[in-house]
Amino acid sequence: MHRMERHVSHTNKRVGTTQVARSYVSRWLALLAALCMLAPLGGCGFFTSDTKDTPSPVQSASTGPVSIVATLNQWGSLAERIGGDDVKVTSILSSTNVDAHDFEPTSKDLNQLSKANVVLVNGAGYDNWATKWIPSNASTISAAETVGAIDGDNPHLWFSNEARSSVARELFDTLCRLRPKDKSNFEKNYDAWKTSEKKLENTMKTFRKEHSDLTYAATETIAAYLMSDMGFKDETPKGYLQAVQNDSEPAPSDLKSFQTLLKDREVKLLVINPQQESSTTDQIVDAASTGSDPIPVLKVTEQMPQDQKDLTGWISSLVKQTNDLINSEEDAE
Template sequence: MNHATKTSIAALLASALLLATVACGNGAQNQSTPSTDTSQNTGVITVVASINQWGSLASEIGGDDVEVTSILTSTNVDAHDFEPKTSDLTALSKAEIVVANGAGYDTWATKSRGSESTLVSAAQIVGASDGDNPHLWFSKDARTGMAKELANTFSKARPELKKSFTERLKDWQEREKKLDLAMSNFADTHSDATYAATESVAYYLMSDMGVKDVTPTGYAQASANGGEVAPADLQEFQKLIEEKKASVVINNSQESSDATNMITGTAGKSDVSVVDVSEQMPEQYKTLLDWVSALMNNVIKAIDPKYNSASQSSGSTDGTTNGATDGQTSSDEGQNESDK
């Protein structure tokens, strides 16, 4: 075999070896693509919510395609001092999606979520920061934003189910619109309505209803900062109630103190209705809108018992404007009835 022939054979072998190497490389690349696809999460989406208010909304939007666990659900626990259990932290670390309130209300939840989880935060959606009023579930803007974000997040996690999430979102939005209309109609016809609050839990709810806050500044600041109320501020609050400058007193049923007991007692003696509002959603409610609607109707009944909220809206669905109470209606209602 001459030199030219040997050179040709060597060239052919080299080419063959190169082609084999490329082919092997392509084969490995082709195998990795399906591997990446199959590693994507499938099945029911595991969702852990820090509080049941947002957990119930996640359940509404997700339906049977999500499995939601809410950590803080009791109305007998002070949410601001809540300490999660080890099992709670474990659930957060393993969740595919974590739903939190933010604004300093549930920092333990955002700190404990897994590095691979997706966070949906009400505070981030509305631009609230630590130190702002954290009771965002009572804000129509926060509820609407969270519903949209949950639908989008679920759709990204399970693209094949996007239609279902979108349909549930539309159904929810229709119910929210009717609730918003009922609040707006009340605001239009009760521009002089006022309230004073033992704690700022219902700030957003009352704002959406157009009811003005007349809580004494000193008392409100002490309450917001967790400080002790000065005797002069407490006396000012009591005088305001006695003179009926507040149409209703809003009391946080999960924040009890000597000061709040004195205020609610003064309201009872002065024939001013007290509406108790808890921070966590009571167990008798299945959805956030049902609860907010019941609270709205409790406030309306306390301010104007003759006002029919249902007739002021364009209809109602799922009890959003049916005037149902939630067991947290004015604590002095029975006393007022007995006095008549």
């Protein structure tokens, strides 16, 4: 990972007398000493953004558990899997009752970030609120950067097998660098995680083989990566999808196209985000539910539900739900 570092340039000036030079140096030494007393980070380090309300120092990663702060609980759970007993993970967003797009960190959240040895963010514009508070001497892992995603791309990267694997590898490499003496523990944890993720991959592969012509529509793009990994084709009307991506209300004609798509049973599954329900999504769900042959509805939240303790386990449960819904839909045909 590459990290921007703050560089301070110094200008040397020639003075006319030895006395003036000594006075000049003394003043700067006094100022430097004062700054070090006020600096929030050990070794006179500074935050990457300017702030006067500075939190407490970052603890060394050489002793005690490595402190990891994740912006999202799904990524935090992955950090716990890789780090095991050698890490202490704090997840800032950990409730399905919170809208991640409108989230504002509290002073407690910022204080937790200030003490992190490792900060794990999603990136791709999803959690920009965190980046300006990352300590300058903390290691930063961005899920988006591991797969080349940028602002404007679908930010729901935790639903992607590629992103999960890339972040897990980055966590393993970072922890081994920070705590080489515990490398064998990290290797054991990483191998165990890869086994469970491989099992999930195989389950999705079997699902793709057993079902053909898989189609779905969604009220938003939250599960697009998951649906793609499972072999589904997105048939959401383009006009509606564009409106959602622009955070605007769909035009009446686009909503009607969506409703017609569902009433004519042109897709096998509808995906909704219960965290973003509205009168528009209610109309869409109603269209899927009408008639004697309703389209099954899969509810997918942005944050990992509290009854799920592990990212791979959560994705596995969604795959199982999807499989059950599709099987029941096909049995009814």
